[in-house]
Amino acid sequence: MRTLIQKFGRTLLGPLSIIIFAGLLLGIVSILQNPNITGETFANANMVQTIIDGIDALVSQLFDLLPILFAISVATGLAKEDKEIAGLSVVIGFILFNTVISFLLGLKGVTSETMSINYLTNHGHSELEAFQLSSSYETVLGIFTFRMSIFGGILVGLWTSALHNKFHTQQLPTAFSFFSGNRFVPIMTIITIPILSIIMFFIWPFFNTLIDGLGNVISKSGAVGTFIYGFSERLLIPTGLHHVLNQLLRFTPFGGTAEIDGNLVSGALNIFNTEISKQSPDIETLRNSTRFLSQGYHPFQVFGLPAAAFAMYKSARPDQRNKVKGLFLAGGLTSFATGITEPVEFAFIFISPTLWLFHAFMAGLSFMLMTVFNVSIGNAGGGLMDLSIFGILQGTYTKWPLVVLIGLIYSVVYYFVFRFVIQKFHLMTPGREKEEPISIKSDEQYNNIDTNETKPEELGEQILIALGGKDNIKEIDNCISRLRLVLEDTSIINENLLKETGSMGMVKIDKHNIQVVYGAKVEKSARSLKNAIKKS
Numbered sequence: 073m074r075t076l077i078q079k080f081g082r083t084l085l086g087p088l089s090i091i092i093f094a095g096l097l098l099g100i101v102s103i104l105q106n107p108n109i110t111g112e113t114f115a116n117a118n119m120v121q122t123i124i125d126g127i128d129a130l131v132s133q134l135f136d137l138l139p140i141l142f143a144i145s146v147a148t149g150l151a152k153e154d155k156e157i158a159g160l161s162v163v164i165g166f167i168l169f170n171t172v173i174s175f176l177l178g179l180k181g182v183t184s185e186t187m188s189i190n191y192l193t194n195h196g197h198s199e200l201e202a203f204q205l206s207s208s209y210e211t212v213l214g215i216f217t218f219r220m221s222i223f224g225g226i227l228v229g230l231w232t233s234a235l236h237n238k239f240h241t242q243q244l245p246t247a248f249s250f251f252s253g254n255r256f257v258p259i260m261t262i263i264t265i266p267i268l269s270i271i272m273f274f275i276w277p278f279f280n281t282l283i284d285g286l287g288n289v290i291s292k293s294g295a296v297g298t299f300i301y302g303f304s305e306r307l308l309i310p311t312g313l314h315h316v317l318n319q320l321l322r323f324t325p326f327g328g329t330a331e332i333d334g335n336l337v338s339g340a341l342n343i344f345n346t347e348i349s350k351q352s353p354d355i356e357t358l359r360n361s362t363r364f365l366s367q368g369y370h371p372f373q374v375f376g377l378p379a380a381a382f383a384m385y386k387s388a389r390p391d392q393r394n395k396v397k398g399l400f401l402a403g404g405l406t407s408f409a410t411g412i413t414e415p416v417e418f419a420f421i422f423i424s425p426t427l428w429l430f431h432a433f434m435a436g437l438s439f440m441l442m443t444v445f446n447v448s449i450g451n452a453g454g455g456l457m458d459l460s461i462f463g464i465l466q467g468t469y470t471k472w473p474l475v476v477l478i479g480l481i482y483s484v485v486y487y488f489v490f491r492f493v494i495q496k497f498h499l500m501t502p503g504r505e506k507e508e509p510i511s512i513k514s515d516e517q518y519n520n521i522d523t524n525e526t527k528p529e530e531l532g533e534q535i536l537i538a539l540g541g542k543d544n545i546k547e548i549d550n551c552i553s554r555l556r557l558v559l560e561d562t563s564i565i566n567e568n569l570l571k572e573t574g575s576m577g578m579v580k581i582d583k584h585n586i587q588v589v590y591g592a593k594v595e596k597s598a599r600s601l602k603n604a605i606k607k608s
Contacts, residue, residue, distance in 0.1 A: 079549070079556070083149030083229075087141040087222075090134060097127050128349050135342065138323065139212055139225035140166050146229025151236045152547075157254040158240075162232040165261045169228050170217040172269035177216065182209070184216040189334075207336035208280065218276050221338060222323045231268050235260050295443040298363050303436030307428075309417055321364045322452060328364075330357050340364040344450035355469050359448040366458045367449035367475065368439030369411055374456055375479030376434060376486040377416045378404035383490035384419060388503025396503035399576060411454020414554065418577025418589045420490075424499050430489060434482065441478055447471045531573060532604030535597060538569040542608045546584070550598040554579075555588040562586045573597070 143166045144159055151158035177183070185191060187209050192202035210219040218224070236257050244252045251259060293300075305317055321327035327340030330347075337343050343361035347353045381404035388396050403415035421428040442449075448470045449463040463472035494501055539545055539559065547558035559565070562580050570578065570588060574597070579587040590597045 079150055080146070080230075083146045086145035086149070087138060090141065097131055131345070131349065135345065136212075138342075139220070139222055142222045142225035143229040143232075146226055147232040147236070149549075150230070150233035151240075154236075154240055154254055157257050158233060158236040161236060161258045161261045162229055164258055165232045165265045166225065166228045167213065167215070168262060168265045169224065169269050169272075170212055170215040172266045173217045173273055174215050176270070176273045177209075177218075184209070184211060187216075208277075218272070218280070219336075219338075220272075220276065220280075222319065224272075227268070227272070228265070231265070232261055235264065295440045298368065298443045299436040299440040301364055301436070302368050302439030303432050306432040306435040309414065309421070318452070328360060330361065332357070341450070341452055348450065355448065358450065359446055362448050362450040363439070363443050365450045365452055366411070366454045366462065367442040367447045368435070369454040370449065370459050370463075370475050371438040371441075371479040371482045372431070372435055372486070373407050373411045373413055373454050374459060376431075376482040377407040377413055379483035379487040380420070380431075380490045381407075381416045383487045384494065384501045385503070387491060387494040387501060392503040399502055403576065407455070409456050411458065414589050415576045418579075419502055420499070423501055424493060424497070426497070427490065427493055427499075430493075434486070438478070438482070442475070445471060445474050447474055449475065531597065532600030532602070534569070534573045535601045536604045536608065538566045538573060539601075540564045540566075542605050545605065548598060548602055548605075550594045555590055555594055555598055555601070557586050557588065558584055559586060560584070 140163065143162050147158045147162035148155040187206050189202045189206050192205055197205065208219055209216060211217070212224075220227075239256050239260050240254050242252060242256045243249070244256065301317075301321065308317060321339070322341035323339040325338045327338070328343060329336060329338045330343045331337075332343070332346050333350075337346050340361050340363065344358060344365060347357045347361065381400040385393060385396060385400040399419070400416075403419065407413045407416050417431070421431070449459065449466075449472060451458045451462050459472065459475065463470045463475060466472075493499065494504070498504075536542065536545075539557065540561070544560045544564065545557065546560060549556045562583055562585070565586070567578065574590055574593055575588050577589045579589075581587070588597075
């Protein structure tokens with residue numbers, strides 16, 4: 073189950089990367105159409121408006137495709153083999169899932185026409201009642217269905233991946249052998265997906281009421297809610313489950329709901345992207361939506377963790393500082409520029425629960441302070457890029473100077489707390505460990521490896537040896553910063569040699585599952601390892 077949950081959390085990152093990029097486009101568009109930044113002449117130029125309209129249309133379509141993007145990402149991510157068949161099957165399943173629900177709704181007289189606001193108001197409902205009823209439904213890929221957003225996509229993705237893993241090697245009697253194996257997966261999807269549709273037809277209205285209620289509680293809990301979110305999100309970092317929490321708040325009513333141009337929009341990131349794409353966005357709506365977005369990350373990503381990295385570097389033994397300088401410099405700059413924090417976090421969270429809790433508390437405090445001071449900086453990336461595009465370049469309404477001020481305070485607090493705790497409790501952060509000789513003979517030829525200069529094929533071979541060889545590796549995958557592995561036995565890996573390949577830390581989940589942190593180099597590491605296995 074833990075293996076499945078780990079994989080599930082990773083599958084949610086694919087659609088998110090697309091939406092983050094789309095958000096960056098919207099951020100640039102909002103700058104171009106802001107006359108206070110670009111001037112009246114430029115902002116109102118026909119060519120500029122044409123470009124803005126084109127980008128708006130493109131990004132709006134991406135938002136509409138979110139449910140099926142999540143469905144594809146989950147199904148292909150959880151499929152063990154022949155992922156392209158899982159991708160084909162889930163598209164079929166997603167369309168049929170919503171088609172069956174649409175058919176069942178139609179039997180009850182619930183259609184896009186009867187659920188329109190005009191129809192409802194003409195038949196005795198108040199405008200508010202009509203809006204609430206109408207907002208429970210939407211049209212997905214031209215199909216009128218329940219408004220399930222990414223939940224529907226994730227559900228179909230999980231269903232399809234389970235079918236795929238069970239039936240993609242299924243052999244049928246000779247007379248039906250043409251339909252065996254991979255061809256059997258789409259068939260089983262077509263046969264079984266109506267069952268899921270019927271179940272959800274009866275369950276979803278109750279589930280939807282529960283989700284809306286919880287979303288309202290979080291939305292109305294103000295600064296306390298954002299503190300709980302920031303604190304919990306950092307505590308979940310080692311497990312990788314913070315991705316699940318993030319997506320719930322970004323794309324579902326857990327992150328709030330808002331009426332924008334007569335349409336109900338759910339999820340903090342959805343609300344922000346929809347509102348900021350308007351030529352004259354409503355500032356209050358933006359402020360409410362950004363409470364769970366990147367503004368809470370900036371103080372500790374851009375300022376706090378780089379200072380913590382510097383503190384760990386200064387706390388290293390003098391004779392070891394040159395060896396760990398590259399590690400902390402790369403980790404600090406990665407957090408500062410991109411918001412990818414694991415390279416720094418994994419240098420201390422398993423060594424010191426005190427520093428881990430301190431970091432989680434400071435993250436929760438950061439989110440709370442941004443809410444209290446009405447800061448309004450959105451998107452979901454983090455780092456200096458988001459701070460610049462969605463904060464500094466948007467103008468003064470974002471209150472970005474407060475982020476910088478609080479961030480500078482964070483850098484001082486992080487530095488001195490880390491120095492004090494490390495030295496007071498003699499923590500073995502990188503550069504302070506006792507020197508221990510590497511016991512495995514094959515390690516000697518790989519001492520002092522620089523992954524920046526190592527050729528990909530050599531890096532893959534080195535990682536393969538450190539993990540116990542080809543026979544010990546069952547599955548290889550990766551997310552933004554971690555190599556996620558399923559091994560026969562995690563106890564036989566050589567941690568010293570793994571560090572020599574550029575690893576910044578690791579999480580042993582159980583005797584079969586392990587995550588190795590490579591930061592921004594994880595794609596190179598995963599690709600090199602896969603190639604090494606193919607050649608071995």
